[in-house]
Amino acid sequence: MRAPDWLTARPVAHRGLHDRARGIIENMPAAAAAAAARGFAIEVDIQLSADGEAMVHHDAALGRLTEGTGKLADLTAAQLKAVAFRDTTDRMMTLSDLCTLVAGRVPLVIEVKSAFTGDRRLVRRMAQVLAEYSGPAVAMSFDPDQVLAVREIAPSLPRGIVAQRSYDDDYWQHLPLAQRNAMLGLRHGFHTQPHFVAYWIEQLPAPAPWIARNVFGCPLLTWTVRTTEQRQRAARHADQMIFEGFVPQP
Helix, strand or coil, rough: CCHHHCCCCCEEECCCCCCCHECCCCCCHHHHHHHHHCCCCCEEEEEECCCCCCEECCCCCCCCCCCCCCEECCCCCCHHHCEEEECCCCCCEEHHHEEEEEEECCCCEECCCCCCCCCCCCHHHHHHHHCCCCCEEEEEEECCHHHEEEEEECCCCCEEECCCCCCHHHHHCCHHHHHHHHHHHHHHHHHEEEEEEEEEEEHHHHHHHHHHHCCCCCCCCEEEECCCCHHHHHHHHHHHEEECEEEEEE
C-alpha cells in the first residue's frame, strides 16, 4: 500500500493552526477548527489516559499549557477534559472528539506519543476510533514499535515514521543507547514498513529519507517549518511541510 495522494496535497498545520496571542492553543478545538477552515491538514499528538482513552495532547504531563500538574497516564479522560488551560476556555479533546469536529473536511496526521515501553494500548484505541471514522487519516510515531503496532493492529491505516538523523540530544537520553541506535537510518524500515516518513527539517537533506523517498517511493513530510529558509529547504528536499507560526499562502 502506498501513502495516499492527499497526504501531501496541502501543508500540514502542526498541532492545528494555533496562535496563542489570539487564544488559539495547540492541539485544542479552536486550533483544529482554524486549520480545517483554511483547508490545511491537521497534525495532532495523542497520549493515553488512565482509563485507556486517546487524548489529543502533546506533553506527557500537565503544566506547560494547563493549570495543575500530573501525568496524563495517571488521570482519566473525564478528569483531563475538566483541566483548565491558560489563555483559552477550550478543553482537552479525545481523538473521537477531534474526529467529530473535523468530520472528514481535511486529513488528520496523528502522532502516537510513546514512552518506548512496548505498551500498545494507545494504538489499539486509536484504531478503534478510526474504524468508525470515514475521513482521511494517517498515523505516525517516533517509536518504531508503535509503527509496527499500527501495521499489525490496523494494517489498512497509512502509517509513517517520525525521524531524525541522530538521537544524541538531551531529549533522548532516557532511552538506552541500543534503543536509540536501532532508530538510526530508518534501519527498522523492512520490519515496520512505513508508508511515509516525517523528518526533522534541520537535518535535511539526509541519506535515509532520500532513499526512502527516491528508491522506495515513500512521501517525505518535514517538521517543523517556521522560517523562510526552512520553507525553501522543505521545497527542495520534501514533498510537503508540517508548519507553524505562519499561514501558508496558495
